[in-house]
Amino acid sequence: MPTPDLPDGTAHVPGWLTARQQRWLVDQFRHWAAGPVPPHSPMIGQHPMSVRAVCLGWHWRPYAYSREAVDVNGRRVLDFPDWMVRLGRQALAAVDHPDAAEYTPDTAIVNFYDDTAKMGMHQDRDERSTAPVVSLSIGDTARFRFGNTENRGRPYLDLDLHSGDLFVFGGPARLAFHGVPKIHPGTAPHDCGLAAGRLNITMRVTGLDG
Numbered sequence: 001m002p003t004p005d006l007p008d009g010t011a012h013v014p015g016w017l018t019a020r021q022q023r024w025l026v027d028q029f030r031h032w033a034a035g036p037v038p039p040h041s042p043m044i045g046q047h048p049m050s051v052r053a054v055c056l057g058w059h060w061r062p063y064a065y066s067r068e069a070v071d072v073n074g075r076r077v078l079d080f081p082d083w084m085v086r087l088g089r090q091a092l093a094a095v096d097h098p099d100a101a102e103y104t105p106d107t108a109i110v111n112f113y114d115d116t117a118k119m120g121m122h123q124d125r126d127e128r129s130t131a132p133v134v135s136l137s138i139g140d141t142a143r144f145r146f147g148n149t150e151n152r153g154r155p156y157l158d159l160d161l162h163s164g165d166l167f168v169f170g171g172p173a174r175l176a177f178h179g180v181p182k183i184h185p186g187t188a189p190h191d192c193g194l195a196a197g198r199l200n201i202t203m204r205v206t207g208l209d210g
């Protein structure tokens with residue numbers, strides 16, 4: 001059942017991924033993490049983010065996407081998998097998004113949060129496309145803060161994203177500020193494939209070519 005009272009353009013489907021899908025995504029993460037570009041903490045100015053990220057399709061660094069991980073080791077990131085395009089379409093179909101069938105994400109940022117990792121309030125605005133962001137969470141529960149499009153402050157809504165949850169933000173909420181103020185350690189379900197920590201996968205459409 002979708003969560004009611006969310007801002008227009010957002011949707012939350014608790015427990016959308018099965019335990020089997022979660023374990024499979026965790027296995028895929030291990031494969032991506034062993035790939036050409038290791039998980040790394042992007043630098044915001046002089047400060048490393050507390051998450052460790054690995055990207056597919058395009059490599060994100062603050063304010064820019066590139067095919068090569070120029071701020072890590074210069075290697076080209078792994079291709080965006082076709083199965084993930086299909087998963088993105090299924091996710092939008094699950095929230096009755098009218099563009100589900102055409103949705104073609106070309107990048108994913110996969111963030112690993114340990115017990116103390118957080119993410120400050122930010123907008124996802126390095127994409128040129130206004131297509132929705134599809135977010136999947138696995139492992140420990142996160143407190144997710146979803147705000148407004150004007151500033152980092154109120155009004156915002158705090159909700160918990162549990163293992164298996166789908167969250168979508170698009171339309172009028174596509175450029176809303178959002179962040180992760182807290183991880184709840186020790187809350188990962190035993191069958192999700194991750195003993196500790198949290199994985200979050202966001203699929204996006206960069207709107208870039210080449």
Ligand SMILES: O=C(O)CCC(=O)C(=O)O
Nearest residue numbers: 109111124144180200202
């Ligand atoms: O971890 C989350 O739930 C959000 C991640 C996020 O906002 C991002 O990667 O831009």
Ligand SMILES: [Fe+2]
Nearest residue numbers: 122123124178
């Ligand atoms: Fe974000």
